[in-house]
Amino acid sequence: MKREIHASVKDEQLIKKRRSQMIRGAVSLFKQKGFHRTTTREIAQASGFSIGTLYEYIRTKEDVLYLVCDSIYEEVSERLGRMDLDKGTLASLKIGISHYFKVMDDMQDEVLVMYQEAKALSPEALPYVLKKELEMVGMFEQLINCCVEKGELDIGKEHQQLLAHNIFVQGQMWGFRRWALKKAFSIDDYIKLQTDLLFSGIKGYQPQV
Amino acid sequence: MKREIHASVKDEQLIKKRRSQMIRGAVSLFKQKGFHRTTTREIAQASGFSIGTLYEYIRTKEDVLYLVCDSIYEEVSERLGRMDLDKGTLASLKIGISHYFKVMDDMQDEVLVMYQEAKALSPEALPYVLKKELEMVGMFEQLINCCVEKGELDIGKEHQQLLAHNIFVQGQMWGFRRWALKKAFSIDDYIKLQTDLLFSGIKGYQPQV
Amino acid sequence: MKREIHASVKDEQLIKKRRSQMIRGAVSLFKQKGFHRTTTREIAQASGFSIGTLYEYIRTKEDVLYLVCDSIYEEVSERLGRMDLDKGTLASLKIGISHYFKVMDDMQDEVLVMYQEAKALSPEALPYVLKKELEMVGMFEQLINCCVEKGELDIGKEHQQLLAHNIFVQGQMWGFRRWALKKAFSIDDYIKLQTDLLFSGIKGYQPQV
Amino acid sequence: MKREIHASVKDEQLIKKRRSQMIRGAVSLFKQKGFHRTTTREIAQASGFSIGTLYEYIRTKEDVLYLVCDSIYEEVSERLGRMDLDKGTLASLKIGISHYFKVMDDMQDEVLVMYQEAKALSPEALPYVLKKELEMVGMFEQLINCCVEKGELDIGKEHQQLLAHNIFVQGQMWGFRRWALKKAFSIDDYIKLQTDLLFSGIKGYQPQV
DNA sequence: GATGAATGAGCTTTCATTCAT
DNA sequence: AATGAATGAAAGCTCATTCAT
Numbered sequence: 069m070k071r072e073i074h075a076s077v078k079d080e081q082l083i084k085k086r087r088s089q090m091i092r093g094a095v096s097l098f099k100q101k102g103f104h105r106t107t108t109r110e111i112a113q114a115s116g117f118s119i120g121t122l123y124e125y126i127r128t129k130e131d132v133l134y135l136v137c138d139s140i141y142e143e144v145s146e147r148l149g150r151m152d153l154d155k156g157t158l159a160s161l162k163i164g165i166s167h168y169f170k171v172m173d174d175m176q177d178e179v180l181v182m183y184q185e186a187k188a189l190s191p192e193a194l195p196y197v198l199k200k201e202l203e204m205v206g207m208f209e210q211l212i213n214c215c216v217e218k219g220e221l222d223i224g225k226e227h228q229q230l231l232a233h234n235i236f237v238q239g240q241m242w243g244f245r246r247w248a249l250k251k252a253f254s255i256d257d258y259i260k261l262q263t264d265l266l267f268s269g270i271k272g273y274q275p276q277v
Numbered sequence: 278m279k280r281e282i283h284a285s286v287k288d289e290q291l292i293k294k295r296r297s298q299m300i301r302g303a304v305s306l307f308k309q310k311g312f313h314r315t316t317t318r319e320i321a322q323a324s325g326f327s328i329g330t331l332y333e334y335i336r337t338k339e340d341v342l343y344l345v346c347d348s349i350y351e352e353v354s355e356r357l358g359r360m361d362l363d364k365g366t367l368a369s370l371k372i373g374i375s376h377y378f379k380v381m382d383d384m385q386d387e388v389l390v391m392y393q394e395a396k397a398l399s400p401e402a403l404p405y406v407l408k409k410e411l412e413m414v415g416m417f418e419q420l421i422n423c424c425v426e427k428g429e430l431d432i433g434k435e436h437q438q439l440l441a442h443n444i445f446v447q448g449q450m451w452g453f454r455r456w457a458l459k460k461a462f463s464i465d466d467y468i469k470l471q472t473d474l475l476f477s478g479i480k481g482y483q484p485q486v
Numbered sequence: 487m488k489r490e491i492h493a494s495v496k497d498e499q500l501i502k503k504r505r506s507q508m509i510r511g512a513v514s515l516f517k518q519k520g521f522h523r524t525t526t527r528e529i530a531q532a533s534g535f536s537i538g539t540l541y542e543y544i545r546t547k548e549d550v551l552y553l554v555c556d557s558i559y560e561e562v563s564e565r566l567g568r569m570d571l572d573k574g575t576l577a578s579l580k581i582g583i584s585h586y587f588k589v590m591d592d593m594q595d596e597v598l599v600m601y602q603e604a605k606a607l608s609p610e611a612l613p614y615v616l617k618k619e620l621e622m623v624g625m626f627e628q629l630i631n632c633c634v635e636k637g638e639l640d641i642g643k644e645h646q647q648l649l650a651h652n653i654f655v656q657g658q659m660w661g662f663r664r665w666a667l668k669k670a671f672s673i674d675d676y677i678k679l680q681t682d683l684l685f686s687g688i689k690g691y692q693p694q695v
Numbered sequence: 696m697k698r699e700i701h702a703s704v705k706d707e708q709l710i711k712k713r714r715s716q717m718i719r720g721a722v723s724l725f726k727q728k729g730f731h732r733t734t735t736r737e738i739a740q741a742s743g744f745s746i747g748t749l750y751e752y753i754r755t756k757e758d759v760l761y762l763v764c765d766s767i768y769e770e771v772s773e774r775l776g777r778m779d780l781d782k783g784t785l786a787s788l789k790i791g792i793s794h795y796f797k798v799m800d801d802m803q804d805e806v807l808v809m810y811q812e813a814k815a816l817s818p819e820a821l822p823y824v825l826k827k828e829l830e831m832v833g834m835f836e837q838l839i840n841c842c843v844e845k846g847e848l849d850i851g852k853e854h855q856q857l858l859a860h861n862i863f864v865q866g867q868m869w870g871f872r873r874w875a876l877k878k879a880f881s882i883d884d885y886i887k888l889q890t891d892l893l894f895s896g897i898k899g900y901q902p903q904v
Numbered sequence: 905g906a907t908g909a910a911t912g913a914g915c916t917t918t919c920a921t922t923c924a925t
Numbered sequence: 926a927a928t929g930a931a932t933g934a935a936a937g938c939t940c941a942t943t944c945a946t
Contacts, residue, residue: 079905104313108940108942109940109941127942198456226462234447237447245442286931316914336917497926539927542926605729623875648885652865666860735938748911
């Protein structure tokens with residue numbers, strides 16, 4: 069599933085180093101002007117090497133986008149992976165959400181970039197990215213499901229699944245709607261308020277059958 | 278605030294007609310390939326006229342995007358505007374949400390386009406679009422606030438505001454995450470489940486101070 | 487030699503009127519932005535009618551340039567034609583020059599336009615314009631030649647011919663170098679000084695054989 | 696004052712070479728069809744490289760015109776600069792004029808191009824070109840002024856200034872009126888006759904006060 | 905392994921001209 | 926006779942990609 073991006077250069081160490089320079093440069097450019105308005109020359113320059121060198125490590129401009137997206141998911145996954153998914157307490161769920169939201173806050177720019185540019189990936193690369201997303205949603209589903217199994221939570225399968233999506237989107241939302249949210253809330257406010265809404269719902273309401 | 282897009286043609290009736298052809302054509306193309314990968318010639322062709330004619334009704338390619346975004350907001354606003362915002366019952370809030378989600382379902386393609394391409398608008402056009410978004414979020418805030426004032430709901434100002442954002446984003450989410458959601462839910466499922474989650478929260482949870 | 491510019495309209499009176507509107511509008515535009523940077527739409531607008539009407543009175547954009555050039559020559563010729571070419575006195579030559587320079591001063595804009603844009607005429611139209619120029623140079627030659635024949639002047643055929651060219655060009659020069667000349671001289675200064683230089687030459691010089 | 700034309704290429708040697716190819720190609724095209732009727736593709740082709748390469752060495756089509764004008768002035772200035780401006784004898788003035796006219800003869804095409812197209816330069820570039828012209832006129836003024844100071848010539852400041860302009864324009868005139876002058880004169884005839892007219896004036900004339 | 909000059913397909917936009925009304 | 930909407934060839938310019946050094 070994971071696409072191997074072709075490099076002409078053999079030295080794996082070097083590839084890693086150059087690509088990391090590349091990703092850093094590209095994220096900063098994509099953030100400012102988006103993928104389409106950024107030229108390969110600019111990416112090369114921001115990466116600290118020449119256009120010729122850039123093409124020693126990728127085959128097409130889209131490869132850069134893929135590398136960027138991949139690296140972002142990698143980092144998010146990695147940071148979320150540290151959570152204990154199987155505790156099965158509401159407290160641990162709450163901690164998980166809070167942790168995720170904080171990661172999203174740290175990676176605002178990256179999230180924004182991915183959010184806006186991922187659709188520019190080719191039809192071959194897109195599925196991999198979407199799969200990664202589902203994996204992450206899956207983490208929240210697992211977190212929630214454990215609570216249900218431990219009897220801490222009483223919601224159906226479908227509610228669980230949608231809840232996981234909601235949490236995931238609310239994390240991203242902090243990134244892509246920050247033009248509106250940041251005016252009103254700090255990240256800590258945001259975490260507190262979202263948690264309240266998620267957990268307590270709206271008082272007095274009874275779901276109808 | 279609203280930008281007037283310049284047309285060389287004088288006949289207002291005709292401008293309206295041609296622009297609506299243009300928007301229809303453009304939405305369908307942007308949906309498939311995005312704004313940047315769509316050429317002006319393709320837009321002209323999809324609109325049913327020549328490239329020369331296209332430019333009689335706009336000045337730049339970006340004008341097309343603006344017209345598309347504007348028309349989408351116009352339609353969404355118009356359809357939401359029919360809701361009764363001041364009833365102040367939970368039932369009316371629920372109906373409002375359901376109504377909004379259904380509009381989002383009807384306009385999936387348009388929403389997706391706007392969602393992904395709005396950021397390609399120039400810095401001059403963007404504020405207008407964002408303002409429109411806030412207006413719509415504002416509608417939900419009002420809907421919620423009425424319930425609070427009528428004593429049907431007991432949540433603070435900030436929770437109200439964030440709740441409005443959440444509802445708004447959940448509507449869009451049905452459009453931009455349909456690759457994942459549609460597999461699991463119909464729009465009616467989606468409405469039912471989201472309403473449940475919004476209103477009942479997660480049973481057993483007590484917000485901490 | 488003179489090109490008939492085709493008009494779809496029959497009424498000769500009207501053709502004359504419309505074309506004169508056209509020339510007035512075009513001169514003012516060509517002056518500002520040159521022939522190539524002026525659009526036919528602008529010409530139509532400046533003439534007070536629609537683009538469709540413009541094309542009822544010409545066949546191509548170049549026709550407008552031709553009409554402009556022709557009308558300028560017409561006016562210059564007509565005004566110069568009033569001079570008495572056969573008096574044969576130095577005084578009358580001086581008067582002729584002064585008269586011509588004043589015409590050039592009155593018609594600065596037109597002269598500038600013609601000067602800069604005539605070369606844009608098609609190979610078919612150019613000869614007519616050049617012929618007109620030679621006619622005008624010919625007037626000065628005649629003026630000079632009369633003086634020679636009356637014994638007022640003692641210069642050879644070739645000197646006569648070149649002198650006529652010089653006078654002609656010095657008239658135009660007042661138009662096309664006004665960015666430099668106007669800073670230093672009024673038109674009356676200019677006439678006085680040029681006449682001095684033309685007639686007295688440089689004191690103390692003896693032409694060598 | 697002098698505009699630096701931007702090049703993407705860094706090798707200064709190469710820039711020089713390519714631009715000289717470019718100027719040669721462009722002059723030949725501008726001569727035939729003028730600046731506006733010449734396309735950038737044609738310029739590239741005439742220069743011996745691709746359109747892409749052309750734009751590595753300039754930013755806009757107008758840059759080509761500027762480079763052409765600049766190079767012409769450079770060459771004319773350089774060749775005139777070799778004259779001894781401070782000798783102060785009529786003979787040296789005569790030699791200067793003759794030298795200048797010969798330069799103009801050698802550079803007929805270039806002069807014609809500059810003459811007809813310079814006005815197409817942008818308002819930012821034009822002043823530089825005009826300044827160059829005044830510098831060259833200034834050379835003749837100096838040449839003349841030395842003669843006056845050495846007592847070889849007896850004309851006032853204003854006559855000196857205008858005389859310099861006349862000489863300058865007569866040089867250009869050999870280029871831009873060659874359609875008429877070449878029929879009658881060789882360059883040597885032209886030099887001889889113009890010198891006669893300039894220096895001896897018209898016999899028998901007495902300037903009036 | 906690094907460089908950057910060269911390439912040309914392809915893009916947006918303009919505008920002279922036509923023709924149905 | 927007048928109008929102005931429609932047309933599309935053609936223009937200027939960009940930029941992803943290649944490849945000789």
